[in-house]
Amino acid sequence: MTRGSAQYTWLESDLASVNRTLTPWLVIEMHRPMYVTEVVYDNETKSWQGPIVAEGMQDEIEDLLYTYQVDVVLSGHYHSYLRTCDGLYLHKCDNGGPLYFTVGTGGAPLNGNGTTILQGEHYTEHFSKEHWGVGRATVFNASSMHWEFIEVEGNVLDEVWITRDRGVN
Secondary structure (H helix, E strand, O other), X not given: OOOOOHXXXXXXXXXXXXXXXXXXXXXXXXXXXXXXXXXXXXXXOOEEEOOHHHHHHHHHHHHHHHHOOOOEEEEOOOOOEEEEOOEEEOOEEEEEEOEEEEEOOOOOOOOHHHEEEOOOOOOEEEEEOOOOEEEXXXXXXXXXXXXXXXXXXXXXXXXXXXEOOOOOO
């Protein structure tokens, strides 16, 4: 995913080809999250696995997401739920970037006691490693989307309205 690689070139071309009049919401899905709140203890290596992959993705592709006004980034990997602040770019909230969700709560064992929370991650709006669940996005129109994190029992544990004004009618 480094700049100039085939994968980077594909992503840039794909993002540039989006007609925001026809596709007002731009949602990216990736396995590994770009922003994390936790580190996981690896029993095989007997070490804490930190956010090095996330930091690498931030260095390589975060500018692309900002340039092409990506609205939402969905990811998994960590067996927990995370919602960042809106507009996250260069570790700053309300800075023109996307809203990031990590939803890795679909059935595998949750991270539980094998994780620790990173300190000072001011961009974390909601975090849970205690509930299995799913994310649900409902697009109402070109400027309003509603997001919910719903645990398996059906309770909504987190929700947020996402609004955008991209000049699309």
